[in-house]
Amino acid sequence: DAGITQSPRYKITETGRQVTLMCHQTWSHSYMFWYRQDLGHGLRLIYYSAAADITDKGEVPDGYVVSRSKTENFPLTLESATRSQTSVYFCASRAVGYEQYFGPGTRLTVT
Amino acid sequence: DAKTTQPPSMDCAEGRAANLPCNHSTISGNEYVYWYRQIHSQGPQYIIHGLKNNETNEMASLIITEDRKSSTLILPHATLRDTAVYYCIVTAGGTSYGKLTFGQGTILTVHP
Numbered sequence: 001d002a003g004i005t006q007s008p009r010y011k012i013t014e015t016g017r018q019v020t021l022m023c024h025q026t027w028s029h030s031y032m033f034w035y036r037q038d039l040g041h042g043l044r045l046i047y048y049s050a051a052a053d054i055t056d057k058g059e060v061p062d063g064y065v066v067s068r069s070k071t072e073n074f075p076l077t078l079e080s081a082t083r084s085q086t087s088v089y090f091c092a093s094r095a096v097g098y099e100q101y102f103g104p105g106t107r108l109t110v111t
Numbered sequence: 112d113a114k115t116t117q118p119p120s121m122d123c124a125e126g127r128a129a130n131l132p133c134n135h136s137t138i139s140g141n142e143y144v145y146w147y148r149q150i151h152s153q154g155p156q157y158i159i160h161g162l163k164n165n166e167t168n169e170m171a172s173l174i175i176t177e178d179r180k181s182s183t184l185i186l187p188h189a190t191l192r193d194t195a196v197y198y199c200i201v202t203a204g205g206t207s208y209g210k211l212t213f214g215q216g217t218i219l220t221v222h223p
Contacts, residue, residue, distance in 0.1 A: 035213075042213035045212070090155070
């Protein structure tokens with residue numbers, strides 16, 4: 001299917017475990033982004049990428065790692081999950097000069 | 112990126128126009144005004160954006176004041192499905208990253 005997808009949609013994990021959230025887009029957009037949204041708050045930027053192998057930190061990068069070996073994929077890894085990382089995670093992509101398109105989100109609970 | 116100020120909530124009757132204001136008094140010359148909305152817990156959805164001229168698309172109209180320090184998003188005939196959080200965001204567009212800094216937005220409730 002064309003568009004931007006995220007997997008899994010829901011995930012429960014334990015404190016200290018590593019978890020990877022996947023993001024895939026079919027448009028070959030150059031830019032990709034990861035945001036988190038906590039209850040009652042707006043979205044905050046975690047990491048972003050301008051192209052394959054080019055990534056940069058956003059507003060709240062601590063505790064997260066990203067990679068971008070292929071243009072269409074932008075996985076987000078929590079190396080050692082903490083309860084404070086319980087959140088809804090949104091991935092987005094953007095072509096140069098155009099608006100961002102968001103995925104459906106992954107709801108992550110860390111117990 | 113310039114900060115924006117929006118009212119925390121607004122109400123609108125179904126079928127009427129919804130006019131959502133946004134102040135961005137520190138906007139720079141190369142920054143665009145973008146509007147997104149988020150329905151319930153879905154991913155944000157792009158609505159419209161503009162630099163200095165008024166813009167219209169199939170979803171909404173964007174009116175930007177001549178000094179660019181404020182703007183208004185207009186949903187011409189609001190429906191119940193337009194109930195959402197509306198975010199006004201100022202960011203550099205074009206070939207820049209176009210990073211979005213989300214504030215608290217305006218909760219628009221459309222009543223029958």
